[in-house]
Amino acid sequence: MNKISSKKIVVVATLALGCFAVLSSGIVAESSQSVIRFGAPLPLTGGLSPEGKKMQNGLDLWAEVANKAGGIKVGDQRYRVEVVYYDYQTSTPRAVQLAERLITEEKVNFLFSPLGSGATKAASGLSEKYGIPTIAHSASSEEVYDQGYKYLFGNFTPNQTLTDPLSDIVKEKLPNAKKVAILARNDLFPLAIANCMDASAKKRGFDVVFFEKYAIGTMDHASALTQIRAAKPDWIFATGYINDLILIRKQMGDLRCSAPVVTMIAGPAYKEFVDACGPLAENVSSASWWHPAVRYKGEDVFGFTQNYVKMFKEKYGHIPDYAQASASACGVIFQLAIERAGTLDRKKVCDTLASMEVMTFWGPIKFGSTGQIISLKPPVFQIQGGTQVVIHPPEVQQSELRIGVK
Amino acid sequence: MLILQILVNGLVLGGLYACIAAGFSLVWGVLNIINILYGSFIIIGSYVAYFTYNYLGIHPFLSVTIAAVVLFVFGYLIQAGIINRVVAAPVLTTLTLTFGLELLLNNSLLVAFTADYRKVILENPLGILDMGGIIVPLDKLATMALALLLTGLLYWVLNASRIGRGIVAVRMDREAAALMGVKVKQIYAITFGLGAVMAGVAGSVMSVIFPISPLNNIVFLSKAFVICVLGGLGSVTGAMVGGLTLGVIESFGGLIFGPEHAMTLSFILLILLLIFRPTGIMGKKGYE
Numbered sequence: 001m002n003k004i005s006s007k008k009i010v011v012v013a014t015l016a017l018g019c020f021a022v023l024s025s026g027i028v029a030e031s032s033q034s035v036i037r038f039g040a041p042l043p044l045t046g047g048l049s050p051e052g053k054k055m056q057n058g059l060d061l062w063a064e065v066a067n068k069a070g071g072i073k074v075g076d077q078r079y080r081v082e083v084v085y086y087d088y089q090t091s092t093p094r095a096v097q098l099a100e101r102l103i104t105e106e107k108v109n110f111l112f113s114p115l116g117s118g119a120t121k122a123a124s125g126l127s128e129k130y131g132i133p134t135i136a137h138s139a140s141s142e143e144v145y146d147q148g149y150k151y152l153f154g155n156f157t158p159n160q161t162l163t164d165p166l167s168d169i170v171k172e173k174l175p176n177a178k179k180v181a182i183l184a185r186n187d188l189f190p191l192a193i194a195n196c197m198d199a200s201a202k203k204r205g206f207d208v209v210f211f212e213k214y215a216i217g218t219m220d221h222a223s224a225l226t227q228i229r230a231a232k233p234d235w236i237f238a239t240g241y242i243n244d245l246i247l248i249r250k251q252m253g254d255l256r257c258s259a260p261v262v263t264m265i266a267g268p269a270y271k272e273f274v275d276a277c278g279p280l281a282e283n284v285s286s287a288s289w290w291h292p293a294v295r296y297k298g299e300d301v302f303g304f305t306q307n308y309v310k311m312f313k314e315k316y317g318h319i320p321d322y323a324q325a326s327a328s329a330c331g332v333i334f335q336l337a338i339e340r341a342g343t344l345d346r347k348k349v350c351d352t353l354a355s356m357e358v359m360t361f362w363g364p365i366k367f368g369s370t371g372q373i374i375s376l377k378p379p380v381f382q383i384q385g386g387t388q389v390v391i392h393p394p395e396v397q398q399s400e401l402r403i404g405v406k
Numbered sequence: 407m408l409i410l411q412i413l414v415n416g417l418v419l420g421g422l423y424a425c426i427a428a429g430f431s432l433v434w435g436v437l438n439i440i441n442i443l444y445g446s447f448i449i450i451g452s453y454v455a456y457f458t459y460n461y462l463g464i465h466p467f468l469s470v471t472i473a474a475v476v477l478f479v480f481g482y483l484i485q486a487g488i489i490n491r492v493v494a495a496p497v498l499t500t501l502t503l504t505f506g507l508e509l510l511l512n513n514s515l516l517v518a519f520t521a522d523y524r525k526v527i528l529e530n531p532l533g534i535l536d537m538g539g540i541i542v543p544l545d546k547l548a549t550m551a552l553a554l555l556l557t558g559l560l561y562w563v564l565n566a567s568r569i570g571r572g573i574v575a576v577r578m579d580r581e582a583a584a585l586m587g588v589k590v591k592q593i594y595a596i597t598f599g600l601g602a603v604m605a606g607v608a609g610s611v612m613s614v615i616f617p618i619s620p621l622n623n624i625v626f627l628s629k630a631f632v633i634c635v636l637g638g639l640g641s642v643t644g645a646m647v648g649g650l651t652l653g654v655i656e657s658f659g660g661l662i663f664g665p666e667h668a669m670t671l672s673f674i675l676l677i678l679l680l681i682f683r684p685t686g687i688m689g690k691k692g693y694e
Contacts, residue, residue, distance in 0.1 A: 046621060049521045212664045214666055215667075215668070215670075219622070222415040223412060223658075223660030223665055227408070227661060254534065256534065
């Protein structure tokens with residue numbers, strides 16, 4: 001009996017040692033590979049947490065795919081990607097503090113911006129102060145990029161690249177339409193795009209019969225919607241973040257406030273908007289900077305757009321929206337810039353970003369003199385049959401604009 | 407027609423506000439405690455409605471009973487176990503205590519439920535009442551009616567029940583009430599529990615209208631503050647008058663000054679009332 005027990009012990013111990021050796025060699029191998037650290041301050045809790053988590057999903061996917069492919073190639077060496085997240089709880093002052101902590105204490109090599117134009121602008125001074133290349137995954141307002149900063153780059157084209165095509169389409173489909181009503185969240189991006197909408201509409205001969213702002217945190221829009229209903233607009237344009245727009249759409253339904261065309265930015269791009277609004281989401285139009293229907297063949301780790309969509313779906317169980325794709329795109333842009341620069345020197349990477357022209361799954365990447373991307377053609381889409389369907393540009397058009405919203 | 411619609415919007419909203427503030431006013435007026443936990447109590451009531459509807463199929467208008475029981479027990483225990491130790495202290499002490507408890511409670515809610523917004527989406531929406539062009543969503547109307555009914559029930563309990571008269575007696579004169587055989591500490595706990603019940607009930611009925619998130623605690627608390635100052639402290643009638651007044655003012659304020667200033671207007675009103683009529687519209691001090 002003792003002999004058998006001893007044998008068993010030896011076998012088990014050998015197996016255990018073997019497993020330990022395999023595991024630890026993996027750990028050692030992993031830790032012996034150098035790491036490039038990217039800082040990502042995000043609102044993982046708070047009012048913008050739905051958007052913040054989308055960014056995290058996008059960045060995690062890119063990091064995983066890049067590491068599986070061997071990491072980022074810098075000269076002859078391969079570096080593992082590590083994204084360091086800090087949750088700033090949807091507080092912009094905290095976003096700035098934590099961005100600085102990522103730079104000074106976590107000593108990240110490069111930085112992704114906080115979420116949205118407002119927080120990006122607030123933290124943008126740090127990029128310049130510390131000379132750390134920063135890519136903004138969710139800032140479109142030109143006010144972010146007109147500060148003369150050299151280290152800040154942005155993945156979204158200016159707001160009028162959304163409002164101009166929208167206005168052209170509505171003008172073409174509804175030539176007799178005259179009146180536009182605009183309701184905007186009093187926040188940097190939503191107000192900026194509402195102002196662009198105002199300008200785009202007026203340039204095309206529309207009358208803006210209503211243009212008001214609502215405070216952040218507003219829970220009852222009845223007063224504004226009643227006034228909009230009384231103005232009998234042909235086109236209602238509302239801006240905000242997903243929670244605002246779900247509430248506005250529902251309260252529009254409650255008060256029978258509608259128009260032949262209803263456009264909302266940026267909620268309808270998300271599946272959550274369609275799920276929450278149900279039949280009220282039908283025929284709501286919107287625009288964004290990317291759509292899964294686009295077809296690009298990129299030089300990045302994802303390659304084709306369809307491949308990115310497939311990999312995202314495999315990891316998360318649903319197709320990506322533009323927010324998630326933008327975060328992944330910022331990752332691949334950094335990777336391509338670092339590989340082309342052949343160094344981790346921040347100034348050289350920054351110069352490479354500034355002069356780079358490259359195709360990715362997100363689209364063609366070329367930054368203008370302000371650091372904002374100038375090469376994209378943002379798609380306009382509409383919710384038809386519960387799905388976001390592209391109606392512009394012609395290259396990826398899937399349907400025509402439908403008139404009439406419940 | 408526009409003015410009438412704005413007025414109706416304001417009255418419907420005001421009815422909801424009245425329910426929000428009734429419990430807060432009761433606790434402040436009777437116990438002299440500014441209950442900073444109040445906003446989170448409302449949120450808990452909303453979550454009770456949300457989860458019982460989505461997992462048990464219980465309509466939020468029925469789950470008010472569950473919310474009432476849950477919040478009463480919770481409120482009673484907090485008062486009996488913690489706040490009663492400092493109830494005789496200056497109001498700043500109890501305010502600081504409830505502030506600290508609120509930090510604990512709200513962050514616990516954030517950890518448990520995250521900050522993501524949820525909403526009760528009724529399978530069979532109630533529809534809309536069209537009164538010759540004046541539109542009233544029926545879910546808002548029903549919510550308002552239920553809220554006012556429950557507020558009226560509170561008023562009846564406080565005036566017609568033994569416990570209610572005990573609460574009034576303690577507010578009028580604590581020592582005299584004790585001498586008359588009223589168990590003061592128990593009355594305090596029951597009062598706080600009743601305040602929590604009103605918060606939970608308000609949260610439960612409003613879950614069909616407003617989004618649910620721990621982040622909304624400050625919105626509800628600030629509304630309750632303004633309404634109490636508007637209507638008069640410690641008075642259920644005052645909470646009703648204050649709520650209706652605030653709803654109408656915000657509605658017309660949005661029309662005249664723009665929707666972005668509706669909240670600012672309510673705080674300007676708060677300041678003016680504190681300067682010129684600190685006892686509020688009803689003009690009564692304390693609870694009667």
